[in-house]
Every structure is written in structure tokens, then in C-alpha cells.
Amino acid sequence: MDATETTVITADDALRTRAIDVADRLFYTRGVQSVSMDELRSETGISLKKMYALFPSKEQIVLAVLARRHDIWTAGIADAASRVSTPRDRLLAIYDFLADWFTEDDFRGCGFINSFGELGATVPAVAEATRDQKASFQQYVAEVAAEAGAPAYLAPQLAILAEGAQTTAAISGVPDAAGQARAAAATLIDAAMGSRA
Amino acid sequence: MDATETTVITADDALRTRAIDVADRLFYTRGVQSVSMDELRSETGISLKKMYALFPSKEQIVLAVLARRHDIWTAGIADAASRVSTPRDRLLAIYDFLADWFTEDDFRGCGFINSFGELGATVPAVAEATRDQKASFQQYVAEVAAEAGAPAYLAPQLAILAEGAQTTAAISGVPDAAGQARAAAATLIDAAMGSRA
DNA sequence: TTGCGCTGAGAACGCGCGTTCTCTATAGTA
């Protein structure tokens, strides 16, 4: 009707969402390259023709999956942060969020790290999406750390702990990595704040 | 001649070594699945027939590459540790080793983590090799931490920092992750030892 | 009712892969 309509939800949008749901589950469980477009077709019920009308290529489906994972991650961190009141607790809430995630049945590590390992070297857009996600997280940590009045060196340390916890939990299958990282984070925060106080 | 000969180096061993050298470089740079057996053939000068005489399958080449990476990693950590004298310094030497590694031109993250992301879900032997490597490292850290008289909770924290540094350096391309992890490790060690002293 | 345009299902295509097969060249033995 007019040029400003931006939030109309079409039937195609619903199909796109369904495709991303299914693709995310399959990609995350088995890796991108081991899931064929034909399997995506049979699992979604969306024909190949329609699929290629919704997405120009498989790569774009991967990127759409990663974009949604980014949104879900950001919302999850924000939700965990909203349950506590101090900046210090908001920093620690990151690891509580991780702890919940790690205990999910289908947890298989960070989808970005996995995709980066599989495709980062050959698909630049995947490497970029992964870098963006990590940079966004690092900036979030830096902002909350700044709110807490912590010195600048603290935030990268806390981000590294979060990354390491994800990798360790994924590979070793030990969900406790979140708790270990949380305890380390608390020590680092206290040390940083103590030296400041 | 007799049944006890175990260290005879044959011409095939030399070929195997060359194949592993080349495969490691290509797999690490571009990922396993994007490197074909034919490319391995042309880069090594070893015919496909010979290659399949040396290794029963591509998967076995991947596992041989990972096994050698395990050895190189272990030797590198031991070498870094040998340059210092106290258990505390041996723990910190881990991050000095990482710092050197991260600044290499072709650094592209931990080969195990990358392979795990690419193949861990579909090739059980790759997942197992990765778990073994990480478990071996965790045990090393635990041993040195015990030598230092640190409480048991310290070692997993230090291992998580090392994992996180590798991931962060690989994705964000920031070699400084090693230095940040080292500083965090020093803080954690001092806090753990301080509470013990 | 008839014609027309469009949507979409799924068959088909071309390519590249891991692996195997064939055939040649050579070295050792009588």
C-alpha cells in the first residue's frame, strides 16, 4: 500500500522461519556440509524450487541460521542479566546462562565456533558472522564491566573464560565448565575491583 | 630379521611423513572436507594408489594428522615449561607458548577444535581424538597445579582460559588473547595460592 | 468456457568427491 510498510508477515516469511528452524537443528547437530539440500527439503516439506525462491543459496541459509542464533544468544544473555540487579551480578549471570545451556540435551558447543571451524576458511561470510557475534559479545561484557567500574583489562579476561567454557563443555562433555568459569570470573572481578577500591 | 624390530624406518615411513606434513598444512588452512584426495596427490607427488597403500582411508590421514598435532603440542608445552623453574612459572609458560603460536602467520586456531566443529558430529574418531587431546592437556595442567600446591579447582580454570584464548585469537584475530589469558591466570593462581597460604 | 500466466513439485544436470581397477614398467630368478 505504501512505501513504509516493513513489518508485514507474509506466508513466505512463515516458510522462511520454518526452513531456518529445521536447518538450524540439522546443521547444529551434524554440521553444515553433512546436511544436503534434499534433506532440508524432506524435513521441511518445502520443495527445492520454493527453497531457492526463499533463499538464493545454501550459504544464505547458513547465514540466516547464524543471524538467528546471534539474536537468540543476545536475548538469552539479556534475560539472564535482567534477573539480577548489580553490574557484578550481570557479569556473573553470563555463566549462569551458559550453565543452563550446557545442560540441554542437544548441546553441542557454540554454533558459531563449530561453523567457523567447518567453513570459516572457505566461506568468508561465515567467518565474518562469527567475528561479528564474538565482537558483539565482547562489547557487551566491556559495557557491563565499565558499569561496574572495573578496569579495562577485566572484560577480555571474562570473555575468554566464556569462550573457553563453551569449548570445554562441548568437547569434554562436562557441563561443569560453566561453574568453573563462573568461579574464576568471580575471582577475577574481585581482584580487579579490589585493586581499584 | 627378528620379531623385536620396531624402529626400522622404511621408505614408506618417509612417504607417510610427507603425506602427513602436506595434509596437515592443507587441512589446517582450509578444512578437511575442502581438500580432496586428488589435491593431496598432486601436492605430495604420491599417487592415489600409493596413498591408499600408506593409509586405508582419508579418515585415517586426518587421524594421523591429529595425532602428530597432539605430539607437537605436548612437546611445545614441555619445551616452554623447561625454560622456567617454578611450578607457577610452568603454569604461566602455557600462555607464553600460546602467545608465540598465535603470532605465527598461518595461525588459524586450534586444529582439534576446528576439526571437531567440522567432523566431530559425523566422525566419532575425530571427536575422540579431540577429547583425548583436551583431556591430556587438562591432566598436565592439573599435575603442574598440584606441584604448585594449588587447590584442585584451579587447574580447570586455567585450562578454560587456554581454550578461550585459542578460540578468541582464532576468530577475532587478536594474538593478545594469550597475554590477557596469562594475566588472568596469574591472578587466579595468586588468589588460589593466597587463600592456601 | 476458454485462454493465460504463474506457482511449485520434483526430475534432471553437471560436477567433484573417495575409492578402486587396469595396465604398464621393472626387477629378480633360473
Add this chain to the structure above:
DNA sequence: TACTATAGAGAACGCGCGTTCTCAGCGCAA
């Protein structure tokens, strides 16, 4: 010298992939 066994090069195979093409079916205008 003649024969045989072996090794090896690289052509060939079968399959599975991402993507494209064909054609049937349907809604709508006149």
C-alpha cells in the same frame, strides 16, 4: 634371455551434492 611377481600411475567408477529446468495444475479475467 625369458618369465613372473610386484608396485605404481592415473584413468575410471559410482555416488551424492548444489543448483536448475520442465511441465503439470490451478486461479482468474473476459
